[in-house]
Amino acid sequence: MTWVSKRLTVSWLVLVTVSILSFESSLFGSKAAGAIVIAIGLLKAWIVGSEFMEIRCAPLIMRAIFLSWLLIVGGALLSVVYLLGS
């Protein structure tokens, strides 16, 4: 018997779908499009970490470190695109 986790399968479907959707949005080159690409990348990283790596069930300190990483890297990337860009 093969066990299929509905939760992991839905996560996989969301990850693949947003990967395909973000594919063409990148072509516009505007700051808004750049922000969308970064946000989708971070969303995917969050799903992989929370669901596949099971960080959502891990102790609070691990969840806090992971969320901090996402917020700091995401904040830094968006700041660079919006503040340093011409």
Next chain:
Amino acid sequence: MIETHDRTETPRGHIPGEPGLWVLIFGDLLVFGVLFVTYAVSLVNDADAMRLSQEKLGRGLGLANTILLLTSSWFIAHAVIAARRGAPGVRRLIFAAIALGTAFVAVKIVEWGGHIGSGDTLNSSSFFTFYFMYTGIHLLHVLIGLGVLCWTATQCDSRGAWTGSFAVLEGSAVFWHLVDLLWVMIFALLYLLRHGGAA
């Protein structure tokens, strides 16, 4: 027979793998976080030159590799679930994850070969320096991960059921998911993120 279920396999507060592994995981994330921001600064400060090189990337190959790694992650996550249930077929799931990871490496070799054949190498432009460095460091992670997964496949009995330590399988899976997590960020930043004007 395929059965779906929603019940979480992981109790609250559980640390997948050995706790010490997470020092490596979070350390790796910290280093890559710095690398990602460094790349973004260069992309913004040297937008025109970076875009010219970036347009040479095969975005379709990047998307294909993204789907390969995401699917590989799905298989290894199910290997962990099957092992926790004491079910047979864990080795088959690990082999599926290995096959997809190997396909990722094959696509990467084709991609690199195409760029190098066209004269785009580590030293040819700022963008390709970032590209070869970042995808190279990531590829090293993929190869280490594949080696670990091959070793875990030997820890199953004749029915393919897991016989080793759960922490070892969980830790191996967590590292493989880290490889996936880093790739989705590399794909977003190097392949998709454009800066300044229509690409």
